[in-house]
Amino acid sequence: MSIATDIVSLKIMSEVYKKRGLEDLLKMTCEYLEDEVPYIDWVGVYFFERNDELKLMAASNLENDLTWTSNGELKFPLKNSNNEAKGIMIVRSKEAIAFDVTDVSTLEAIAQSLGELSMAN
DSSP: OOHHHHHHHHHHHHHHHTTOOHHHHHHHHHHHHHHHSTTOOEEEEEEEOTTSOEEEEEESOSSOOOTTTOSEEEEEEEEOTTOOEEEEEEEEESSSSOOOHHHHHHHHHHHHHHHHHHHHO
16 A cells, blocks of 8 residues: 555655745645555645644645544544644545555654754745
């Protein structure tokens, strides 16, 4: 199950190293994960605002976040290089058992990179 996630991770990391703008990178991350990993049905990236409320910054589908129809959901903190929480990346699947251990570690690495970029922008 994790080969597709690994391939998408490489694409995303290549965009990170190209120094893309944060907004573009967040949007590409959501789109790549949903489009190219068959069991990922929705991805959203949220950042904390001043009052600690989450604001949706990018999503693979803005009209339907699959809150009620997803069977699997993973949440990854976005932390900057000072280990301060800046937001969260949520990945949802309609499949009950969609993610394996390798998916989790790969998605954690993506979230870590996005969190560190949030400080630079």
